[in-house]
Amino acid sequence: TDWHTKHQDPARSSYSCAFNSRHRGVFPLRIKKTNHLSSVSPAGTQTGATLDVSSGANHPGAQVILAAGDTAATGTYGASNPWLRTGTATSSGGSVGLTASSGLSSNDVALLTDGGLIFASSQSSNAFVSIGAASSGHAIQLYAADMTATSTLFAPYISLVSAAASVGTPGTPIHLNSTVLQVISPNSVYLRNSAVNAFLLGSSAGTGQVFDYTNTSASATLTLLGSSTSDALAVPGGSVSLTTDSISILGGLDTGSTGSVLLKPLTNSQSIGIASATGLFNLTAAELGNITASQLTVGSNAITGAATAGTYAAPSSGAGAYNVIIDTQGGYQQLANTSITAPKLTLAIGSLTMLASSSLTAASDLEIDSLPSGALSVTLGSATSLRSTNGSISFNKVSAGAITMNSGTGDIAAATNGSILLNGGTGAVAVSVNSLGGKLTGSGSTFSASWITPSNNDNASVGSITATANITINAGSTTPASLTVTGPVSGADVSLTAGNIRVVQGGQLTATADLSVTSVGNDTMVILGGPASGANVTVTGGTVAVVAPVTIGAGGAGIFQTYAGSSGQVTFSADVTGGATTTTTGDSDVSQLRGTISGGTLTFTSRTGDVFAGNMIATGDITLQGANPSGNIKVLGKLSGANVNIQGADILILAPINVGAGNSAQITSYAGSGGGINVNSTISGGA
Numbered sequence: 001t002d003w004h005t006k007h008q009d010p011a012r013s014s015y016s017c018a019f020n021s022r023h024r025g026v027f028p029l030r031i032k033k034t035n036h037l038s039s040v041s042p043a044g045t046q047t048g049a050t051l052d053v054s055s056g057a058n059h060p061g062a063q064v065i066l067a068a069g070d071t072a073a074t075g076t077y078g079a080s081n082p083w084l085r086t087g088t089a090t091s092s093g094g095s096v097g098l099t100a101s102s103g104l105s106s107n108d109v110a111l112l113t114d115g116g117l118i119f120a121s122s123q124s125s126n127a128f129v130s131i132g133a134a135s136s137g138h139a140i141q142l143y144a145a146d147m148t149a150t151s152t153l154f155a156p157y158i159s160l161v162s163a164a165a166s167v168g169t170p171g172t173p174i175h176l177n178s179t180v181l182q183v184i185s186p187n188s189v190y191l192r193n194s195a196v197n198a199f200l201l202g203s204s205a206g207t208g209q210v211f212d213y214t215n216t217s218a219s220a221t222l223t224l225l226g227s228s229t230s231d232a233l234a235v236p237g238g239s240v241s242l243t244t245d246s247i248s249i250l251g252g253l254d255t256g257s258t259g260s261v262l263l264k265p266l267t268n269s270q271s272i273g274i275a276s277a278t279g280l281f282n283l284t285a286a287e288l289g290n291i292t293a294s295q296l297t298v299g300s301n302a303i304t305g306a307a308t309a310g311t312y313a314a315p316s317s318g319a320g321a322y323n324v325i326i327d328t329q330g331g332y333q334q335l336a337n338t339s340i341t342a343p344k345l346t347l348a349i350g351s352l353t354m355l356a357s358s359s360l361t362a363a364s365d366l367e368i369d370s371l372p373s374g375a376l377s378v379t380l381g382s383a384t385s386l387r388s389t390n391g392s393i394s395f396n397k398v399s400a401g402a403i404t405m406n407s408g409t410g411d412i413a414a415a416t417n418g419s420i421l422l423n424g425g426t427g428a429v430a431v432s433v434n435s436l437g438g439k440l441t442g443s444g445s446t447f448s449a450s451w452i453t454p455s456n457n458d459n460a461s462v463g464s465i466t467a468t469a470n471i472t473i474n475a476g477s478t479t480p481a482s483l484t485v486t487g488p489v490s491g492a493d494v495s496l497t498a499g500n501i502r503v504v505q506g507g508q509l510t511a512t513a514d515l516s517v518t519s520v521g522n523d524t525m526v527i528l529g530g531p532a533s534g535a536n537v538t539v540t541g542g543t544v545a546v547v548a549p550v551t552i553g554a555g556g557a558g559i560f561q562t563y564a565g566s567s568g569q570v571t572f573s574a575d576v577t578g579g580a581t582t583t584t585t586g587d588s589d590v591s592q593l594r595g596t597i598s599g600g601t602l603t604f605t606s607r608t609g610d611v612f613a614g615n616m617i618a619t620g621d622i623t624l625q626g627a628n629p630s631g632n633i634k635v636l637g638k639l640s641g642a643n644v645n646i647q648g649a650d651i652l653i654l655a656p657i658n659v660g661a662g663n664s665a666q667i668t669s670y671a672g673s674g675g676g677i678n679v680n681s682t683i684s685g686g687a
Contacts, residue, residue, distance in 0.1 A: 028618035121303040130470040156180060192216050201225040217245035218267055226251015235259060244355040245270055246280060249287035260295040267304050272328060273297060276335060278311035285312045292320045299327035301371055306330035313419025316363055329371050351377040354410060371397030380410025392418040406432045413455050414438030419463060437485060439463045450474035454481035463487035463658060478521040503530040522566035543568035552579030561585040564607060572597060606631050609678040613639065628672045650675030659686030
């Protein structure tokens with residue numbers, strides 16, 4: 001039939017042409033009327049007919065071009081190997097199959113459409129779409145400038161298989177509506193599915209690639225189906241992102257030991273459940289156990305729904321071990337008598353509530369951050385714990401903000417060499433817990449941290465802490481805990497209260513107002529092994545040792561003292577400078593071994609023991625007083641003051657004493673002490 005001449009009458013509304021063989025031609029077959037193109041088998045002839053435009057057995061020589069509005073529909077036909085075919089041998093049509101051809105090059109386009117592909121069938125449950133084949137050797141790619149809801153693959157069952165190319169791109173993902181979906185690509189996959197309920201099975205992306213899936217229907221459920229021998233989804237060493245309002249992981253989700261998995265609700269306000277019976281976006285412990293990755297993230301920084309967690313222990317070793325991140329602006333609640341453990345655990349949340357006897361434990365670091373950045377509220381119930389067995393614990397590490405944790409219960413324990421960061425920034429930090437173990441560091445407008453009893457290994461320390469206003473550290477208000485200062489602590493008023501307090505090399509206490517260091521109890525010790533300064537400085541303990549320089553503000557007071565009945569000593573091995581008055585009182589001996597003590601008025605007093613004085617320079621008076629009646633005095637360094645007053649049982653002067661002009665030096669041995677006064681140096685000046 002001469003289609004080019006016979007069938008171009010514009011007055012005709014339709015044409016028909018019956019034939020029982022193939023239409024062949026090396027020129028395009030153009031259907032210009034916006035009606036249907038049908039190939040129908042006439043009675044008594046072979047079953048089916050085929051539109052076959054080819055110049056060879058397998059290679060297209062021309063095209064079938066349908067004008068706008070035309071469609072291709074067909075009845076049944078026999079087996080063939082066409083370039084474009086519609087229908088199948090056993091159904092009434094509705095499918096398009098693109099078969100591989102050895103004659104096609106990698107740049108040939110088998111099917112080009114500017115619109116969507118819609119697959120409909122009266123037997124929709126049997127509809128199946130296959131694009132490409134893994135063994136074809138040719139990449140099948142779908143290109144579209146805008147794949148919107150009108151440009152969607154519709155079918156209950158869809159399989160997308162690519163031999164080489166990605167399926168979709170980040171900017172132009174493949175849009176589809178499918179209940180059962182399989183996607184296989186050696187590269188990345190980007191999909192958007194509008195089906196209300198979807199099942200993903202036997203799918204994969206290439207090593208180190210991306211599998212990004214979003215179910216765009218609210219309240220939709222995605223189920224991952226696998227078997228004992230195959231995963232539902234595998235992306236070795238790659239990144240998987242699944243977004244849907246509800247999820248069920250019944251098969252393996254495997255990204256290997258280096259990949260990552262992100263699971264998040266589509267609806268931002270959706271609640272999240274982690275191994276608990278609550279939460280609309282719920283992940284059971286068994287489902288979490290089907291995940292293999294190096295990192296699992298649940299939620300995102302856009303989620304506002306609350307998260308609730310029960311008991312789950314993430315794998316801690318092997319390829320399945322993964323760090324856990326829970327991400328929501330809503331509050332996070334750990335249910336009573338439950339626990340979460342993971343190699344590393346990060347909570348980016350609006351607030352944290354630990355109900356009674358619950359715990360969060362990380363083998364390495366435990367990070368708790370405010371989301372969005374700002375104030376973080378933490379409530380610890382009775383017998384609760386936040387613990388890192390081999391790492392550190394941080395609060396607002398990512399972005400500084402006010403921190404409130406003032407329940408007075410719960411335990412916080414980092415590893416022996418780990419730290420506890422309270423990053424308040426310009427916000428206030430107020431923390432009160434039962435026990436704290438680790439190196440406390442951080443910042444705040446004000447910074448207050450207190451705990452009632454020591455941690456199990458009593459390893460609390462203070463690293464770098466800065467505040468624009470006051471700093472208060474109270475370690476063990478009921479049972480004093482030990483405290484070691486290893487870094488610089490700087491604020492307005494700085495107050496440290498603990499059991500034994502040690503400021504070691506590298507530690508420093510700086511107060512623009514008052515500095516107070518108090519070691520609670522007669523058997524405790526304060527060792528100032530790092531520099532200390534304040535407008536006023538007060539150091540109190542069972543024993544006090546000043547090993548590093550202390551600077552007292554002009555006009556201020558310096559007080560170094562032990563408790564009465566403590567039998568402790570006060571010793572100086574470094575300089576003490578400044579202050580209008582410096583008063584040292586020891587229940588036992590008061591000793592100046594090295595350094596120079598200088599200021600306004602200087603006073604050394606022992607309640608029950610001796611006084612040993614070194615170099616002392618005072619603009620006011622110097623007073624040395626041993627215990628009455630048996631406390632002895634030894635002057636081992638030069639004394640220079642307005643007036644010098646020395647009282648003791650046995651007094652030995654081995655260094656010069658200089659008294660201000662017009663003033664006096666008074667040296668007195670207690671009556672009945674049996675002692676005396678031995679002057680082996682000079683006494684000069686004075687009236």
